[in-house]
Amino acid sequence: MSGGFADLRIRARQSAGLLTAIGLCAALYLFYNLNHPRGFSSAVLIQNSNEAFALAMVAMAQTLPVLLGGIDLSVGAVLTLVNVAASHVMNGGPLDMALGAALCMGLGAACGFMNGCVVVYGRIQPIIATLATGAIYMGVALFLRPSPGGNVDADLSWAMTNDLFEMAATYGFAGNGEAAWFRPFAALPTPLILMAAVAALVWLPFARSVTGRTVYAIGSNEGAAYMSGLPIARAKLAAFTLGGFLAGLGGLFLALQTSSGAADVPQAGAYTLNSLAAVVIGGTSLLGGVGSAVGSLFGALVLRAISFNFRIFEVDPLLQPLIEGMVLLAAVSLGAVRVLRVRNTLDLFR
Amino acid sequence: MAEASQRAARIALAGVSKRYGGVTALDGVDFACSGGSIHAVLGENGAGKSTLIKIISGVVRPDAGEIALEGRAMRFADPASANAAGIVCIFQELSLVPDLTVADNICLADPPRRFGLIDRRAQRRRAEAALAAVGCEDVNPLLRVRDLALSRRQLVEIAKALARDPKVLILDEATSALTAADVDKVFDVLRARRDAGCAIITISHRMHEIEAIADRCSVFRNGRHIETFAQGARGPSEIVRMMIGREISAHFPPKPQKRDRPAPMLETRGLSWEHSLSAIDLTVGRGEIMGLGGLDGQGQKELLLALFGVLRGVRGDVLIDGRPVALTSPTDAKRPGVDIALIPEDRKTEGLLLGMSIADNLLAASLDRISRGPFIDRAAAARAVEDGVRAMQIKIGAPSDAVATLSGGNQQKVVIAKWLMTRPRVILLNDPTRGIDVGTKQEIYRLLRQLADEGAAILFYTTDYEELIGCCDRMAVMYDGRIVRELEGAAMTEHAIIASALNIDAQAASGARA
């Protein structure tokens, strides 16, 4: 039985989490813009994208270990470490910066790879392995930058954190941004484009590869994956490495956004915990095997949209943490609706 | 064995041994299976069958001996290399990934690719072809395996194995959850593969299936290969004797003479739940063994779960010893005054705490009985453990050993012993002898009859007709969530069960064999 409509229904049901996240994000952001004095303007969109990028990257990074059925408590630390490294190397001539960027991305991937090695070859559970490696990465970050500072190329920083028009203008292509063919794209914020690019060019190919599917298989039933001859070790290492790489991208962008590097321990912790919330809101199951990094990306956008809404409604700053907390709690409790509908108690236990 | 060596055996083991700690799983085994034949491997749990196929399929490595595939010596580091060499195994614990789709599962290890990524459309076509080959066209390849019934999942597992076009195909209890009709379709496919040259090794505890499908049989006992013979060369009781090493006279314990209708212990009135159960009216008397029959998935499992308080939103009444009871959780079902016990379907995930010791498992349902106030009475606990081990004659090293070290039959005995400690008045069993060796099965049958004689009411679901007829005093055949027929005494025949199971009128059925 493979009618087109039946297929669509099945696919929709299976993507319920992702669709909910997208819907929630759209609703919140629409609400925000409707109530913002300068809503639906390019400037607001650019500022929002800047603020969302790092969390979006970290959320995508956290998705991979969660799909395996584990968790990565070091994503915030990797973000911080690469941030700090970027504040050292993202300056100088174009070649220097290109190498610097490559170094930063490599550093993120290397941290992820080390996480993977501890988990795969050390056979230690991810939660406690990444707790420990996170401390190590934080320590190295503190060593590299005991106090905030650094030097990031101003042009690159400007180009990356504004719309495409500014990027074209800074680097002199597409007629300094004035070219006619470029016009429809000019107002798009660069961070938004980068987010979409990462999702489309990094995540989606991975998810469609055999290694990516193995990651899902491991999270769902590792024994079955092994019996079927899937490359377990390779998939786990790839997942953690990719996670580190994505977290590193977030740190690199943070450096461009703030033009400095800071080994801020509480901030790293906040990114890690928020990445978990974003992953859950985005529809990925903490038990593994189900979900998508695209969902986590939207989960991050949902979290950010909530805090944007706070700003415009001038909520008493003393009440903000409480409301944020309650919204977070409510968001993750959405899954409880499923429980009320379950009729066979055994289905509640995995 | 001379015939096997004439056609160079497709797969041959020579002098293979495997030891796990102090236990010898295989002891100098020689075994061969030729292409174009279906070879059944028989033996009790602990005889070495599982180890044999794990070695052939690359899951474990032998301590000694050689494996030869088509005459060439092979060494498999892992299942992937065995698969690559053309050896595919369908394990008892399914190797399907629950959260992936059927199509993903069928093409799991080696999907069709385009530009390095998985080609979903080609994969779906391949899956549809594989499903059609086992007669499973009704399953949409886009569905997640998790959402399929157990019998469909087994068929997908078989489809997945066949899709790899193996040189050697191994089936380990691969048909245990299938209906008779599904089994026939699968057997047709297997015969076709055999005729095309595949070597097929099958492990099953169902004699009638082996008689239907196998060309040759090998018997294993205590890790040794006892004998290989052509199917039909040895009678069933001879085979059983070879497997157990001793004579088995009666298969089932004798049933008591017909007496007056016993006092009802368990009664349901109008029990309904979702779409799975409708208006079930059932009575099981004191000292009766009542069987539940019918095709798989007609509500038998749900009925047992409902009687144990696992299901929510159950309508209707349940009466124990004449008094209505509320069953909202297993804690309710277990409590003194109600005294219901359930031996669940899957002993590894529902019946046992695999990470814990035998003693801990035995005491799992009796914490309140061995406690004084909030504290555990250690002496009472130790006594209870000893009694349990002795009563069920469970073969263990020490009670503090991990329960995972026991064989399947002994593990099931632990599950049963755990519940006997609570002195239940109503005992529910969900396919208790699946995947268990003949010797332990016999012990369980005897135990059930003994418990019934002591006054318990037993409700017993099994897919094995022989068991149903041999053990039960009465039986209820279910179809589509209802009881369509109750049978008793001489009326309990395989014919009658099948006819009711397929919801065919008894008269019409006599002209049409299912």
Added chain:
Amino acid sequence: MTDAVQDAAPRRRLSPEDRPVVIAAGFVLAILALGTAYTLWTQGTATLLSPTYLLQQLQVGAFLGIVAAGMMLVILLGHIDLSVPWTIAASAMTATAVGGPFAVPVGLAVGMGIGLINGCGVAYLRIPSMIFTLGVNAVAQGVMVAQTGGFAPQTAATPLMQYLAVGKIAGLPAAVFVWGVVSLGMVVLLGRTAMGRAIYMIGAREAAAYLAGVPTRRVIVASFMLCGAASGLAGTLLAGYSTKAYQGMGDAYLLPAIAAVVIGGTHILGGRGRYLGTLVGVILIVLLNSVLSIMQMPEAARQVIYGSVIIAMLLVYGRNDKVTQ
């Protein structure tokens, strides 16, 4: 008659449950030796081995120890409690605000109340504990910030709170006594009661425990309540130690508590572990911190060493079996 009902194997040889405890204890001795060598070299004294020093370490460790005890219960179930930081802070702030003779009971009650919420969310709503307790932590923070205006509450800790935290009973720090009482309670609960047995069973396999008639939901709620109470107690004591409560006072206790439990041999997925191991784990972490302070290690190096020690210990005994089937 063999003692068949222990949660560890008979003591003929080192069981898999005892190994982590022994190894952790070995590490403790190693750290002491290393530190002593350092002080001998730089100052010529073995300050680390003096009773005053060791008692002081125990006093500091008492706070972490109480939190780790509660955390162990929840980890044994196969869950985790990430609401510890703001449970500690909320209990401390409420206790100091209430003051008087009810300060300590109120602190405990606040902790229990948060634990009750956690337990209900995990047991009845079946929300993964990692994310639910995270949310509860955020809400607790929100409530406290709203209540206190974002500043540290001005009310001081009551004399009893200060006494329990800093005072001495018969020459030993009172805080250590409190820790001792908590530890005794843990040993009895885990080793001798039906609830303790049920905790291990639920951690081993919740479905099987449920089908055996164990009241799983009640046990989970009770365990989270005990964990919350432990955090509440620790928070109350901490307020006594610093004579007042302050924002973020619980943040430094979450990850070390988890680390202490895991280093002590409790499996992070639940079902296995001995309380003695958690005790040793707490002592190890406290000593490590202290020795690194004496060596005047910069924060950067401390983090690296902290992480490396955890990995090293887990490599020795925290490893899982290879997945073969």
